[in-house]
Amino acid sequence: MELHFAPMFTRRRLIVILILLALFLLAAGYLALTFLRQVRGPAGRRFFTWWQGNEATRAALVTVQREACPGAPFILPADGFIGLLYADPRGPYSASSPHQGIDIFSNSEPGVTPVYAAADGYVTREPSWVSSLIQRLPDDPLQPGRQIWLYYTHMASRDGESFIAAAFPPGTSELFVEQGTLLGYTGDYNGNSPRTVWTHLHFSIVRDDGSGHYTNELEFANTLDPSPYLGMEVHYERAGELSCKQ
Ligand SMILES: [Zn+2]
Numbered sequence: 525m526e527l528h529f530a531p532m533f534t535r536r537r538l539i540v541i542l543i544l545l546a547l548f549l550l551a552a553g554y555l556a557l558t559f560l561r562q563v564r565g566p567a568g569r570r571f572f573t574w575w576q577g578n579e580a581t582r583a584a585l586v587t588v589q590r591e592a593c594p595g596a597p598f599i600l601p602a603d604g605f606i607g608l609l610y611a612d613p614r615g616p617y618s619a620s621s622p623h624q625g626i627d628i629f630s631n632s633e634p635g636v637t638p639v640y641a642a643a644d645g646y647v648t649r650e651p652s653w654v655s656s657l658i659q660r661l662p663d664d665p666l667q668p669g670r671q672i673w674l675y676y677t678h679m680a681s682r683d684g685e686s687f688i689a690a691a692f693p694p695g696t697s698e699l700f701v702e703q704g705t706l707l708g709y710t711g712d713y714n715g716n717s718p719r720t721v722w723t724h725l726h727f728s729i730v731r732d733d734g735s736g737h738y739t740n741e742l743e744f745a746n747t748l749d750p751s752p753y754l755g756m757e758v759h760y761e762r763a764g765e766l767s768c769k770q
Contacts, residue, residue, distance in 0.1 A: 562613070562614050566763075567612075567760065570605070570607070571607050571614075573585065574629065579631060582631045587603070587767060588600075589754075595755055597643060597753055598643050598703075598755075599703060600754060601639055601640050602638065602640070603628075604628035604631065604710070606627070606629075607628075608623050609626060610747075610751065611744070611759055611760045623760070624728050624741060624746070625727050625750065626727055626758050627726050628724055628725045629722055629723065634681050634687070634710065634723045636710075637709060637725075639706070639710060639725050640707060641659060641705040642659075642754075643665070644701070644703050645659040645660055645661040645662075645674065645700070646700050647698075649693070649695065649696040654684050655679045655688070657679070657692060658676075658730070659701070660673055660698070660738075661673070666752055666753060672729055672731065672732060673730040673738040674728075674729060675726075675738075677725070678714070678726050680711045681713060682714070687710070689708045727750070729750050755769055756768055756769060
């Protein structure tokens with residue numbers, strides 16, 4: 525009996541092993557292709573140049589858009605390299621949990637590059653916020669009648685020295701500012717996370733929960749593509765020159 529069953533068992537085990545191996549190779553191949561596509565695509569090449577470059581080569585990647593692009597309601601809130609795009613799946617983000625806003629990297633030290641209000645609206649800084657402001661726009665300029673929120677973060681040093689302008693101390697609530705008002709300066713604060721982030725502004729457009737409060741910005745589904753608001757294509761799948769659309 526044993527002699528009869530032993531080869532069957534071995535063959536079955538071999539088939540299972542082969543199937544697992546095939547699945548593993550498929551998964552590894554998929555990950556490798558995704559990685560190559562991300563690294564070798566235009567956004568990946570630009571990021572590599574920024575990472576490797578000196579101040580001069582980095583300057584060529586910087587977008588400066590102090591006035592709103594033609595037909596667009598918002599200004600770009602900081603000068604810099606728009607290195608992580610909206611819906612970006614690259615690390616530390618993923619395809620299932622992509623980037624909820626844009627990251628504008630500064631060609632400067634922390635605390636130097638100004639951050640401006642992208643639109644008119646009411647600024648709030650929760651009492652515990654070290655590096656973040658949120659701005660309420662009662663009327664979405666592209667979809668009148670709905671309220672949206674603009675979120676600006678990483679405006680502090682690595683060790684938590686805030687770079688937010690003195691006009692917005694912790695606990696600030698509903699302070700009206702006009703588009704272009706100085707909000708603070710970019711930094712590399714990342715909470716208590718040990719992960720290093722380069723000096724940048726994270727900027728996102730956040731949906732209202734329908735009762736006058738902002739939703740959780742960390743959920744991609746709660747955010748909007750900033751492209752039509754900036755008049756600039758910043759969606760990961762479509763971004764090109766990172767300047768005003770013609
Ligand atoms: Zn970000």
